[in-house]
Amino acid sequence: MNKQTNSTALRSHLCGDMRVENIGQKVTLCGWVGRRREHGEHLAFLDLRDFSGIVQCVVDNSVDVRSEWVLRITGTVQARPAGTVNDNIPTGKVELADCTIEVLNNAEPPPFPIDQRGDDVDENVRLKYRYLDIRRERMQKNLRLRASVNSAIRKSMESQGFTEIETPLLMPSTPEGAREFLVPSRNEPGSFYALPQSPQLWKQLLMVAGIDRYYQIAKCLRDEDLRADRQYEFMQLDAEMSFVNKDDVMAMISTAVIAAAKAATGSEPPPIERMTWHDAMNHYGIDKPDLRFEMKLIEMTEVFAKTEFKAFASAESIKAICVRAAEYPQQAASGRNKLDALTDKAKKLGAKGLVWIKVTEGFVLDSPVAKFLSESEQSQLISLTKAEVGDLILMVADTWSTTCSVLGQLRNDLGRPPVHEGPYRYVWVVDFPMFVGINPTTKMPQPGHHPFCHPHHEDVDRLESDPLSVRALAYDLVLNGWELGSGSIRIHEPDLQRRVFRQLGISDEDADNRFGFFLQPFKYGAPPHGGFAFGIDRLVAILAGEDNIREVIAFPKTQSGSDPMTNAPTTVNPNQLNELGIRLLPPAAK
């Protein structure tokens, strides 16, 4: 911030800006009383705090000012006497003397310390007094970092020719996707608006409308259960471009993300690498791989092609992960209880079982199944996993997708560091499958993404003959195992759109009923287009070194969707319900 703009009618400077250069100046500062240190009848030290930091004020001990009172202090900046410099704070070489104190407001003692110790306070208490929590340096830093990320993104998008356009919050309910928040209509009782899960429909219409490059930092709302990385309402950089291929979109988004990261951390991350969805699943067992640690899935199917071990015989896919004692001593040394728990976990995740093998002295394998494995199988197991003595090998034999996903989950459980720990590993995951399987009841392919996602040009011919082999022009951006966002090239050809709908079991008539207002415009000359959206909260949290997006949101909700400060959600006045034509049912009996 321009220092001159910090000067106001009430103050001349900011507390945290006081430096040796200010010595001799008469300044007026405004802020809150941090700590008070009393030293007799006529000497006390006050730490005066504003958003910029704290500065020590030397005052007469007779003044009655207490914790978190709001003061305006006029005084002279002076060098601290020799031996009293505090190197731990930026203002530690100076102090404010000859202070005249004006009490702008007094305050009750805060429920928790307005400093680093607030980090240990129950989050519910922090949220109940969020306005005090935000006074703390951590939250001030996080919210300002968030603002600088937003600013860098805007600057980057604008310099790349994108036009910012706001889209409605009140829109029709759309049948697919996440659960929506509904808003009852007063003028049409019985009818509802929905709040947008994303501006997806609007931005595609803006492409039909010839905007060419649209972006918006948009609030999105989804009525799904909350998590460390999920809130009901969250911010997305939402963008869409015309006359592009996926490389164009990924380049634009990469530029914006790299600009944001640089603004937040001061250093530019390297170009973002790419990985196909198939490779991600095959090597990491998940479509949002965390590249900060190894423990990759190791292919074992061939090794056990002719095995005598029944559980492995005829399995479509056999893979292993090696928990290395050198990196994960505790996990590798897991005892029987822990291994049984891992086996239970694997079964819960859909595997038929989990084979564990401990590599003991002399590369002797300790495992309930060791006796079923031939000498050659055992030696190949060790050489392919590069296992050392003390390592723990976990194996799953199942369908390819089950083997991958179960081991991927175990890999994350056993090895994944907290999301904010460095280094930052961005990765584009590309070539997602168009369909993720066959619905057992309808016998129809299940969509991997929304149904407007364009199939890979090379695969379009197989849409009907071999739908599961069709790749989508879809891509996700992943950072440290968190999905930052996803995008795709959209279908702009009405004929192709109908073919995709039919594959999903949606007849032309159904499609018109459910998506009519959205499909109609595409008859009037839709350009080829594609776009992306990524979650600002998640990016900011990781860049801020937090592993929870609530730490970078000013007023977040708890995991149950409530706000301890405002008590939202609340009941409403019956008159409001009457006006909306809404009558409440009695609470459902349990």
Place this chain on the structure above:
RNA sequence: GGUCCCGUGGUGAAGUUGGAGUUCACGCCGCCCUGUCAAGGCGGAGGUCGCGGGUUCAAGUCCCGUCGGGACCGCCA
């Protein structure tokens, strides 16, 4: 919908095989203190151990339920 963890003065914790609301630190109130900086010294106030049942001579402690918070699975096209 499910699995797991947590709930003790304002805050953070300790509380043993069940034995008196016991303890520690910070904060708060008062007094002392002229160079501290998470100042220091002395004194004081402050709690229905989330809530409701149960077991027991006796429950913060064991059991059941419930409420609140958190992590994860489902879910989030």
